[in-house]
Amino acid sequence: MSKFEFAEMPNKEGFFGEFGGQEIPPELKAIMDEINDAYEEIRQKPEFQQELDSLFADYVGRPSPIYHAKRLSEKLGGAQIYLKREDLNHTGAHKINHCLGEALLAKYMGKTKVIAETGAGQHGVALATACALVGIPCEIHMGQVDIEKEHPNVTKMKILGCKLIPVTRGTATLKDAVDSAFEEYLKDPVNFIYAIGSVVGPHPFPKMVRDFQSIIGTEAREQFQAKKNKLPDYITACVGGGSNAMGLFTAFLNDESVNIVGVEPAGEGLDTERHSATLSLGKPGMIHGMKCYVLETEDGEPMPVHSIASGLDYPGVGPQHSYLKELGRVQYETASDKECLDAFMTLSQVEGIIPALESSHAVAWAMRKAPELSKDQTILVNLSGRGDKDADYVADKLGL
Structure with missing residues (x-):
């Protein structure tokens, strides 16, 4: 094996x-x-x-396409960034x-x-x-x-x-x-x-x-090979509970050449209590009927958590993510609220794609990583949702 x-x-x-x-x-x-x-x-x-x-096929509009974010890739230098466009699904997300x-x-x-x-x-x-x-x-x-x-x-x-x-x-x-x-x-x-x-x-x-979400990775693996005649060097997705990430990751788990990265919310900083970095700073515990990594208070209660993205502020995480962390198959990184907002605005203004704040965490990591890699390397980001729901909130927060 x-x-x-x-x-x-x-x-x-x-x-x-x-x-x-x-x-x-x-x-x-x-x-x-x-x-x-x-x-x-x-x-x-x-x-x-x-x-x-x-x-x-006929209601959601699958398969969702893979899009080469050429202008963003050029702006950053380094790796070529591709987006799995789950934001184009009916209802706007995975x-x-x-x-x-x-x-x-x-x-x-x-x-x-x-x-x-x-x-x-x-x-x-x-x-x-x-x-x-x-x-x-x-x-x-x-x-x-x-x-x-x-x-x-x-x-x-x-x-x-x-x-x-x-x-x-x-x-x-x-x-x-x-x-x-x-x-x-x-x-x-x-x-x-x-x-x-x-x-x-x-x-x-x-x-x-x-299982229902695994269609994301099944499509993406086939689409990327058809487009590039190879697998991506990195795949990444945001992780709160972790459904969009597991949807993408599942099809690539056995591909040793593919680096898999989940991105959690660092919120206002990992040195504060205003984050939701469960896999990065939590420990194994019980929550909502399962054993997984959990962020807990000193009293053993789930910690009040924070993320600018409402879909990621959860003190637990999927048990399969917890297992993949322990195995070392998936690397779990973080992105802060500030990085998330920057990624949200950058993708909007450079590619004309307004991402969900949740998805912007994965975009932020890709923006951080791409300049460290060569131009013949690739990063596939699961763009799990669109940002219509977040536009007013972001505009108010940034004073737009």
Whole structure:
């Protein structure tokens, strides 16, 4: 077995190495096992695959293209930067990939309501869209801080017909929205389904969301080889919970020539408590039904975290990311709020592409790395979402 050949992940108990699992009450474990069994059965059905493939092509607009950012590459010098354009998907981000899968799964299982959390609102918009499509009621829990930051997405969710629940407890951000949504789900887990918005939570959600998102990397690997007749030297994506990153990384894990980099939010600085650099500064712990790296206070509670990007301010991270960090297969770096804003404005003004603040973290790392490399080397960035939702916030912050 070579250095980068992996056993099937996760195992039957939902573990990626020591990470993942189901740290939940026995009665909820039975429900999660039912969802896993249904997923494994339904995903094999040709009619499910055909419906999902058709929606990806004709509804989402897949495959999303790979774009050579020539002017940005010239400006920076060094490596050539390419963008996997998930921002061009229907609803504006990668989130639609797993939301369609989860909504279809809910329909096939006969569930009566889909419940979810959202941070930046991209998952909320995508799930509200998917639920409208399949005709299932949708309830989204969102922190009050994020509601105020991400007004365009809040409006879209309401237009799409979902019930929006503002969450004012704690820091009123993503972690608190997860807690609130999970409490609602527990009121009737037999008839409701919790559509988790990332590769986090108890098994089988880290696996399911990864599988639905893996279309990103499958497409990108084939597209890049067709375009350049080789694989990229580096691939990179932002990491909060980590769904867009796992979507890209999965297809390249066995390619030893490809350096894989996840970029976490350094926020206002790693020497402050105003960051969300879970893999960089956290330690193994338990959160939301899984074992993963966690940022904790001295009392062992999840740390209040910060990122300029609402979709990344989460004190945990996907268990597969935790495992890949321990193996050394993926390198996890950080980008600060300031670097993120600079990348946001630079890509907008040099390439005419307004990126989501989440995605701007990966762009920031690529901008930092490219000048260190030669012009015949390449960096593929997963541009996970577009920045329409962030434009007013950034303009206000920069005084534009």
